[in-house]
Amino acid sequence: xxxxxxxxxxxxxxxxxxxxxxxxxxxxxxxxPVISSKTISFHYGKHHKGYVxxxxxxxxxxxxxxxxLEEIIxxxxxxxxxxxxxxxxxxxxxxxxxxxxxxxxxGGEPPATLKKHMESSFGSIDACKKxxxxxxxxQFGSGWAWLVLDGDxxxxxxxxxxxxxxxxxxxxLLTIDVWExxxxxxxxxxxxxxxxxxxxxxxxxEFAHHxxxx
Numbered sequence: 001x002x003x004x005x006x007x008x009x010x011x012x013x014x015x016x017x018x019x020x021x022x023x024x025x026x027x028x029x030x031x032x033p034v035i036s037s038k039t040i041s042f043h044y045g046k047h048h049k050g051y052v053x054x055x056x057x058x059x060x061x062x063x064x065x066x067x068x069l070e071e072i073i074x075x076x077x078x079x080x081x082x083x084x085x086x087x088x089x090x091x092x093x094x095x096x097x098x099x100x101x102x103x104x105x106x107g108g109e110p111p112a113t114l115k116k117h118m119e120s121s122f123g124s125i126d127a128c129k130k131x132x133x134x135x136x137x138x139q140f141g142s143g144w145a146w147l148v149l150d151g152d153x154x155x156x157x158x159x160x161x162x163x164x165x166x167x168x169x170x171x172x173l174l175t176i177d178v179w180e181x182x183x184x185x186x187x188x189x190x191x192x193x194x195x196x197x198x199x200x201x202x203x204x205x206e207f208a209h210h211x212x213x214x
Contacts, residue, residue: 018056019069021049022096030104034197039185047181048095055088069093070166077167090162094144094175097164098182101174103204110205114212121154129199131156132176136195142179145195147208148172154212173208 024044029037055072059065064072064085072089076082110118115125122128128147135158136145143160149171157165165172176198183194 019052019092021052024099026099026102026104031102031202034186034201035102035183036186039183042185043181044095044099048092051088051091051095055085055092058085058088064089073164073166077163087162090164093166094162094164094177097172098144098175098177100207101176101204102198102202103207104202106202106204107200108205111209114205114209117154117212128154128156133192133195133199136176136178137192139178145176145178146170146172147174149212171211173211174204176203 021044024040028040028044031040059072062085064075067075069089069092072085073093076086076089079086109115110125118125118128122131132145132147135156139145139158139160141160143158144164145156145158146165148155148157148165154173155170157170159165164175176195178191178195183191187194
């Protein structure tokens with residue numbers, strides 16, 4: 001029997017892999033009492049999962065099915081006819097980034113290199129935290145507060161709805177979600193209490209430091 005040289009066979013074309021809901025970097029109850037397991041269960045298991053599922057549905061059979069999440073975001077931003085794809089791609093990315101921006105027993109002092117950079121950009125750690133809180137509280141309606149790198153300078157910005165810093169050439173270091181579903185079960189209309197508790201007890205400065213040094 002003639003042996004077939006498998007090295008000359010072309011592989012079967014592979015269908016693009018769908019985007020998947022990444023695992024949480026902590027247990028659902030790990031952020032209590034600041035954020036309850038009930039909030040995490042709904043926020044992650046319903047909202048975040050919904051964005052991932054919708055994204056896969058909207059990009060199926062399109063050019064975007066071959067792209068990374070960041071590429072989809074950058075290629076659909078500011079295109080009204082691609083709003084559904086952009087919103088679900090950006091919200092998928094934003095939520096994955098948000099979970100990593102939180103950590104049990106967070107807050108406290110940032111790593112030395114990041115601390116020095118924060119002091120250079122804002123004057124002090126407290127001034128940086130106040131800017132983050134101000135951005136989170138002044139965002140009208142749904143959105144996000146971000147610590148970003150703009151060139152070599154640290155800045156705080158806010159974005160509405162699904163928008164994020166990737167679309168304006170800035171490098172996100174961490175974020176706080178101020179959509180109502182992020183805090184309403186635990187804090188109702190008291191967004192300030194949620195934001196302050198996150199900044200004091202959960203914010204992940206190590207994650208921000210890691211992103212700033214990449």
